[in-house]
Amino acid sequence: MPNEGSYEVALRRSDAIQADLPQHPESYTMLTGDRPTGRLHMGHYFGTLVERVRLQGLGVRTNVIIADYQVITDRDSTDHIRDNVYNMVIDYLACGIDPSKTMIFTHSSVPEANQLMLPFLSLVTEAEMERNPTVKAEQAASGHALTGLLLTYPVHQACDILFCKGNIVPVGRDQLPHIEITSKIARRFNERYGKVFPDVAGLLTSTPLLPGLDGRKMSKSYGNAISLCMSAEETARLIKKSKTDSERNITFDPEGRPGVSALLTTAGICTGRDPKEIADEIGMGGSGQLKRYVTEAVNDYFAPIRERRHEIEGNLDYVRDVLSDGNARARAIAQDTLGEVREAMGMSY
Structure with a gap:
């Protein structure tokens, strides 16, 4: 009991x-x-x-x-x-x-x-x-x-x-x-x-807990967090700088590949898709293709929120x-x- x-x-x-x-x-x-x-x-x-x-x-x-x-x-x-x-x-x-x-x-x-x-x-x-x-x-x-x-x-x-x-x-x-x-x-x-x-x-x-871009807990102090006040360009730069690994084939493995898996989790939450499915789709496209996919997923999701934020900031x-x-x-x-x-x-x- x-x-x-x-x-x-x-x-x-x-x-x-x-x-x-x-x-x-x-x-x-x-x-x-x-x-x-x-x-x-x-x-x-x-x-x-x-x-x-x-x-x-x-x-x-x-x-x-x-x-x-x-x-x-x-x-x-x-x-x-x-x-x-x-x-x-x-x-x-x-x-x-x-x-x-x-x-x-x-x-x-x-x-x-x-x-x-x-x-x-x-x-x-x-x-x-x-x-x-x-x-x-x-x-x-x-x-x-x-x-x-x-x-x-x-x-x-x-x-x-x-x-x-x-x-x-x-x-x-x-x-x-x-x-x-x-x-x-x-x-x-x-x-x-x-x-x-x-x-x-x-x-x-x-x-599900959204990890930071490096696989650790998302925190501003770690520099691995995409803040809601960031522009699309700032978001793209941060994702581009995130660490992955040297393996070209993209797989979802949170324990063995925390950086790659954190990016896949981020894309999955923003698109409503399974991170494993996204990994299979990118496959041998490597980290460059993965980062482009994640950037587009995040920026598309947050575009209307950023627009509202910009309006409110002015008042x-x-x-x-x-x-x-x-x-x-x-x-x-x-x-x-x-x-x-x-x-x-x-x-x-």
Whole structure:
């Protein structure tokens, strides 16, 4: 029997929600978001943005947080943060997120949501926070001592999800521990003070992980990511420079030929084709033909998104208005939730 926190149980629950979503979208509130540490890339697009637009289209209450405070969980600087935030909003809008249906807001603009940290911290132990895989991974990557903010990162995420009564969060398998701690906090609060928060479930994404152009995880810091703000020419140059290998015959072998296979995976996701089928078609055409095929596939797919992005870039006042409106809506919701929390705790004076 799988235990309650197992992947199998999470997957069964996710599948049941996916089946129910088209019938009862009004029963669900989704929250997800991004840290504005750089530009969004194709990995973000196929990994999360497509799913957000799908849920928005179904009629789910959709909320997207730009987690600006969380930038400083593992870095010492907030350089370029305003530029990153505005570009993130531009990417969201270009990819189909509709601010009349989806609330887009920034972490730092909703103090009432951050105030939930205080009661929430009383509901978890130090050991539970330290066990979180993201906390351990980020600490190892940063090389810094464990800061209070990084240690409480999972609780901060629980505030983000619960202030708007979020009950579904699109995640990959590796992010399930965040959902688990959010569920614990909601359950423990409800048991201790009275029912305020919903049950929270992870909505597991089925999209295959899009590797970077070199086969490693797609990351701006590796220089292997095609950013959504790149032009067709910049994309072509980046793909042309990507490393493959000396073997002429093109085959799909992620373990043995990571560079070639990453390019095939990229082409496959953009065209809806099987990467093996593309490899067979190119065959002895070599890496030159493969790169031309990938460039065309990516540029054709993203052409309408780039066109919309270019239009929105020219209207920064609109971008600011979207963010200002989202922040105001988020604050109103957070004030209501904080009021319920105070009432439940007997702290309304």
